[in-house]
Amino acid sequence: MRYRASFLILVMLAGGCAASHPKMQPDPAAVLPYRLDSGDRLRVIVYGQEDLTNSFTVDQSGYIMMPLVGSVPARGKTTQELQAGIATSLRNGYLRDPDVSVEVEQYRPFFIMGEVRAPGQFTYVNDMTVETAIAIAGGYTARAQTDEVEITRSINGKVYRGHLAMTQKVRPGDTIRVLQRLF
Known part of the structure; x- marks a missing residue:
């Protein structure tokens, strides 16, 4: 009888230890789109404009430096948002209807x-x-x-x-x- 009581206490203690270990939560970032930040190297393609097509690295300030338009904010944006931002900048006095593509060439x-x-x-x-x-x-x-x-x-x-x-x-x-x- 004494052994049974000791065994039950051990089982309860072991169960309590297992219950106190925090459960792993699903990764919240797994469902979020990838956001650019310093250190990401991007391939920017402006179709029909080879002088504007190149690789750019997001600098410590969160910008890429492009010909014609200068600094373009990239930190916190998706590649699609950056594409739209570059196209808008190029539309402002440089190109009529720029077709821009942005992809991550190397992640930070x-x-x-x-x-x-x-x-x-x-x-x-x-x-x-x-x-x-x-x-x-x-x-x-x-x-x-x-x-x-x-x-x-x-x-x-x-x-x-x-x-x-x-x-x-x-x-x-x-x-x-x-x-x-x-x-």
């Missing part, structure tokens, strides 16, 4: 720190997961927590911090922190 880097073998800044790859990011950083150290990571992410100009599971997506500009396990 992501950062990883904590319990990985090679922390630092790395090139983002499309559809990258946390697990892939850790592999790029050389894998875990012996003390790493391997079920989730802490992530810092900017969404629409606001900085968020939370936890992601290994299969969740990393976004350009994210800072990933691999935590140290307790035991």
Whole structure:
């Protein structure tokens, strides 16, 4: 009887520990369109205007510098919004009906720190997961927590911090922190 009571107490304590662990939330940024920011390299094509077609990097101020129109704000915009902005600027005294296309040539880097073998800044790859990011950083150290990571992410100009599971997506500009396990 005493053993049964001890076993029940252990089961309840273990159940309480499992219940207190926060559940992983769906990634809110997964459904949002990609927003441009500093470090993104863009390919801007103005059809029929080879002098205006080129690659441009979003600078620290959030702008790209284009011939004829000068600084064009890019930070926080989707590629479609930037296309429209460039076309409007070119329509104002330069071209009658510009046909503009914008695509991301290279995404801004992501950062990883904590319990990985090679922390630092790395090139983002499309559809990258946390697990892939850790592999790029050389894998875990012996003390790493391997079920989730802490992530810092900017969404629409606001900085968020939370936890992601290994299969969740990393976004350009994210800072990933691999935590140290307790035991």
